[in-house]
Structures are given as C-alpha cells and as structure tokens.
Amino acid sequence: MTATYDSLGVVGLPAPISELAARSWDAVIVGGGHNGLTAAAYLAMAGKSVLVLEARERLGGACTLETPFADERFLVSPCAYLVGLLHPRVIEELDLERFGYRTFTADPNQWTPFEDGTSLFQWQDSSRTAAAVKEIAPNDVDGFMAYEALFERIRDRLRSGPRGDVWLGDSPDHAALEELFVDDVQAAEVIFGASIADVIDNHVKDERLKAALHGQGVIGTFAGPHDPGTAWVHAHHSLSMIGGWGFVEGGMGRVSFCIADSARESGAVIAAGAPVAEIIPGQGVRLVGGELINAKAVISNADPVQTSSLLMSASGTAFQSKVDSWAITSPVVKLNCALSQLPTFTASPNDPTIFKAQVEIARSIDLTQSACDAARAGIAQPEWCELYFQTPYDSSVAPPGMHTMSVFAQYVPYELAQGTWDTRREEIGDGVLDAIARFAPNIHECVIERQVLGPPDVEEKVGLTGGHIFQGEILPEQMWDQRFSARTGIDGVYLCGAATHPGGSVMGVNGRNAAMAVLADLK
Incomplete structure (x- = not known):
C-alpha cells in the first residue's frame, strides 16, 4: 500500500463504484477530512466494514497538502497550519508515528513586534517568558x-x-x-x-x-x-495535551494522511472523487452518479448545513432547527505565500529565532475591535494577523534557500459591501501584506507567489459553509452541550466534524467520539 503522503492525498477510487455499491457496509463516512478518516480508522479497528467517500480528488479537507504555485516544490496546507489540539489518544491508538507523524514544537511559541520597535518573545519555559516581559513591562x-x-x-x-x-x-x-x-x-x-x-x-x-x-x-x-x-x-x-503548538514534518496535511494510512491498514476502504448527493436515513447514501450504497450507519464529516442539505426533507425538525440557528460565517482570509527570502522585521532585524515562533501582527485591542465591526458592515479590514514560517524547522516544504509563509488574517466579510471576492481578492491580499509591512517593510518584495483564500473561496474549495474552518463559532453559546452531538437523532445518521463536541481545530477526537457512538449503537 502506497503511503497517502506520497500522492499528497490523491488516492482515487480503490475499485469501480459499481463494486463498492454492490456491497453492504456497516458504516459509510461522508467526507475524508481528518475527523472522518479518524472515525473510519476506529470503526475499522473494531472490525466494522467502512467506506469513506470524499467528493474531492484529494483527502484531508481543510487539513491537506497542495502544490498551488508554479514551482511544485512548495508544499502548502491551505487552511491548517499548526497542530496543538490533536488528541494524544488518537496519536497513540492509531499509531500515527509509525505512519510518519512527527512534529517540531514551536519554541518560542509566539513573537510579537510592536510599533515602538520593541518586541516580546513567549516561550515554552515560563521563566524565559517572565524575563522577556520584565524587559519591556517590569510592573506587569x-x-x-x-x-x-x-x-x-x-x-x-x-x-x-x-x-x-x-x-x-x-x-x-x-x-x-x-x-x-x-x-x-x-x-x-x-x-x-x-x-x-x-x-x-x-x-x-x-x-x-x-x-x-x-x-x-x-x-x-x-x-x-x-x-x-x-x-x-x-x-x-490552550487545552493542548501534547506539549503545545507545533509544525508537522512535511506539512500539516500529513496528519490527515497518516490517519488515512492507519485506517486503510485496519481495513477501511477510502474512495476519493466520489461525491455524495443524498443521505438516506436507515439505508445509506446515494452518489451523484445515482448509485445507492447501503450502510447501517452514515457518519457525516460535512458541516451541519451541508449535512442538512444532503438529508433533504429527512433532516428532522430538531436537527434542522439547530442548523438554522447555527452561526457559521468566517471572518478569516488565508494567505499562503512562496517566499524568496524571509522578511526583515524592524523590531528584530538580525534574529532568526523570531521565525520559529508564531508571529503576531497586532497594534491594539481597539483597532482589532474596529476591524471586526467594519467586517460586520461588509468592509474588509485585515488588521490582526498570525504568521507561520515552517521552513526554519522543516526545509522539505520549499526549494533550497526559499521559504513558505502562511497567514491567518482577520477581519473580512463573506459578502463585501462593495465589489465581489472575484474582483477584489488580490486587493484584499495586498491589504494583508500591508498590515504585515507595518512591521516588516520588505514583505511584498519577498513574495514570489501567493494564494488568497477568502471565506467564499474556502467554502468552494473545501466545502465548509461560510468558509468556517471550525464548522461554526466556538464562542460559549455554541460549545459544550450547545454544540452538535455525534448522534443527530435521525435514524442511523451521525456527525463527526468540528461542529460536534468538543469543537474545532485539528483534534481527531470528534471522529473518535463519533466512532464510539456508532459502535455502541451497532451492538
């Protein structure tokens, strides 16, 4: 079996669709994101027959790897950048290290330059952080x-x-x-x-x-x-139990690919390029091509809005009511860049250590709040950014001497008050770089190519409603028992994505929880 990483998640069909449809399955997973793959792995380990159906040609969902630039030696995870909340049980029970999962803990974990030319390192070692704070604000x-x-x-x-x-x-x-x-x-x-x-x-x-x-x-x-x-x-x-946030060797999408390899070794069947058109409670799913695939359980890795659409009229009153009130619009623009060189930050022009940290671009609480309020009015105002440079830890994701930079920037609206994302995408990308340029004036000159992904782009590319990588807000009113449960209350239909407890990020435990619920119900 070829490792999923070798093909960057493009695994194709394991058999003709007609053969897959001729079987009856214990479980069908709709969507090959990391949580769907996790659910498949646990179900297969328990001896269940499992089929994963991914609409796209590439596995991983928001946590995948792509080569979006002319030089395909640049590897980019378009929407997920660091691992920190992946559950240690998932790592251990799926034996992910055996399949190539390795990480580099980000230390320092954060570096923030300030407008007055000072800066702050935050370290894994709290005594080093305290010393750094003392240098600029001893009373605090x-x-x-x-x-x-x-x-x-x-x-x-x-x-x-x-x-x-x-x-x-x-x-x-x-x-x-x-x-x-x-x-x-x-x-x-x-x-x-x-x-x-x-x-x-x-x-x-x-x-x-x-x-x-x-x-x-x-x-x-x-x-x-x-x-x-x-x-x-x-x-x-801040709930990490794996020692903090870090970079994954080979790129963040390798998490999904390692989970896929674990699932396949346990007997799960994974089919990419097999979009589902309908979830039929108590029966299975129907593919876009019309084929019916029978299954005792259907576990949807899609977000609740997409799942409701697939259920059509069978979504049920309680489930549909929760879907209708679910806040799921993202304010994030993703900017992934191929760099000819690392930028020069005026606050620390000669210290390579800063690039091992998550670099925070922020000026003040009030300016960040104003940017959020502007986005609510339809105005793109990327004020706050977080930057990730993988190459100081892992040079495998770029050509020799070159680098990658991924940016998580806020705030932008899903719908612009003036113009459209198609007409203004690059302008908004320029705005993100301008925000960074306040602290690193040469950033524009460092960028060879870039990929700008606004909320509608993430929605179209990955299938996440509203472009929301957490499948919905993780504010308190949508957490804990207010989040979706793995059990939907609809006959044989389950959820396993980030909209379920305990929330969003690359965690894997959502998929594990769903698998445990299915196993309990199939007894």
Missing part, C-alpha cells in the same frame, strides 16, 4: 504570569480534573461545568462569557502586552476582543 510580570496560570488551571481541570478528560464522549452540560469550577470564579467567567479584553485588562496594564495577548481570543472567530465569550476562544486553544 506578576499579572502576565497570573494570566498564563489562569488558562493552565482551566486546561488542567477540563482535561485531567475530577471528571477526567471532558473531550471524550458526550459533553458536560452547563450545570456540570459550574460544579467543576465552583471554587474558581475567574475560570468560570472565562468559560461562560468573559471577553478576552476584560480578562487581559484584569491582569496587565502595558498596551504592548495587551496587543500581544488579545489575538488568541478572536482567532477564527467573528467577534472582536471586547465581545463576550472571546476569553473562551483562547481557553479552547
């Missing part, structure tokens, strides 16, 4: 470290506290979470609705520190730092 060291400790407490209580790991299985409800944090008012406020701006203001006074910290409360979220619930967004991204 204790508050900064207390802020970090707050989110560490939340992680420890949720992932290894009295209830064990709350990511596994069904979500705790509001009352259970209140009980879990009854002795920690600060943590409870983060979980149930505080803004990231308020939490930061309660800990530090220096405006530069506020600029460095607030972006983690809005990343991937159509909300500004003053908006309620954004503190939870940071908490969600």
